[in-house]
Amino acid sequence: MTAHDIEFARPKTRYSQEALDTFAELDRRVDACFERVKSSRPWLFFTDPKTSSQQVIAVVREIFRAVSWYQVHTTEAGFHMFGRLPKHDVQLIRTLCSHKAEEAEHGIWAWEDYRRLGGDPKAVLPSPATFAVSAVWWRMAQIEDPLGYLGAEYLFEQLTALIAPVAMDVFALRGLSGNSGLCFIAEHAVEDQKHATFLKHTILDVVTRYPGSSVAMLRCYEYFEYVYPLPVWDEAYERAVRK
Numbered sequence: 569m570t571a572h573d574i575e576f577a578r579p580k581t582r583y584s585q586e587a588l589d590t591f592a593e594l595d596r597r598v599d600a601c602f603e604r605v606k607s608s609r610p611w612l613f614f615t616d617p618k619t620s621s622q623q624v625i626a627v628v629r630e631i632f633r634a635v636s637w638y639q640v641h642t643t644e645a646g647f648h649m650f651g652r653l654p655k656h657d658v659q660l661i662r663t664l665c666s667h668k669a670e671e672a673e674h675g676i677w678a679w680e681d682y683r684r685l686g687g688d689p690k691a692v693l694p695s696p697a698t699f700a701v702s703a704v705w706w707r708m709a710q711i712e713d714p715l716g717y718l719g720a721e722y723l724f725e726q727l728t729a730l731i732a733p734v735a736m737d738v739f740a741l742r743g744l745s746g747n748s749g750l751c752f753i754a755e756h757a758v759e760d761q762k763h764a765t766f767l768k769h770t771i772l773d774v775v776t777r778y779p780g781s782s783v784a785m786l787r788c789y790e791y792f793e794y795v796y797p798l799p800v801w802d803e804a805y806e807r808a809v810r811k
């Protein structure tokens with residue numbers, strides 16, 4: 569087979585090799601992160617058949633509280649970050665705004681489920697780990713290449729898309745699926761699959777059109793993964809078992 573034949577046989581793609589490699593690397597990193605989650609204290613406690621259903625709910629409740637602490641800030645920082653995109657790229661700004669708008673009320677949903685699961689309504693200052701998540705997002709929003717947003721956002725969406733179905737299985741095994749306080753996870757099990765697919769195509773498109781943007785995407789992914797999810801969920805676990 570000649571080089572010409574190989575070139576001819578290669579499937580046509582509208583994405584650059586850099587874009588394909590970048591997405592594969594981000595996906596590999598999220599998979600590796602999921603593996604680390606699966607060997608973490610909160611996850612082992614959550615999935616252990618010896619853990620009582622009351623304790624499982626307590627961990628989930630505290631994770632919802634954590635979401636309500638950081639989500640409004642990560643959302644506002646996200647809007648700020650892609651608000652700094654090149655202004656000629658109206659289509660990209662429009663699609664990212666639309667996606668982020670769908671996420672906007674998730675902190676409210678998390679708070680409502682936290683309350684349904686018996687969470688204390690008293691206002692408390694954010695925990696250190698959730699403060700760190702907000703701080704990383706705001707720092708990225710202010711000084712990073714705005715295209716880096718897509719790398720960090722892919723961790724948010726794809727990790728939830730991987731975890732939510734497994735969490736739903738845990739609830740089903742325990743007969744908790746009908747619990748109204750678990751709506752947040754049920755919604756995410758469906759919605760974040762779509763959001764992760766949207767981000768996949770956006771990352772492939774953006775890296776193709778902006779060669780070199782992969783560097784900022786991978787860097788922002790690293791910044792965010794340093795503070796999320798393990799430190800946040802470990803704190804939630806500590807609060808749950810302390811009560």
Ligand SMILES: [Fe+2]
Binds near residue numbers: 671725759760763
């Ligand atoms: Fe989402």
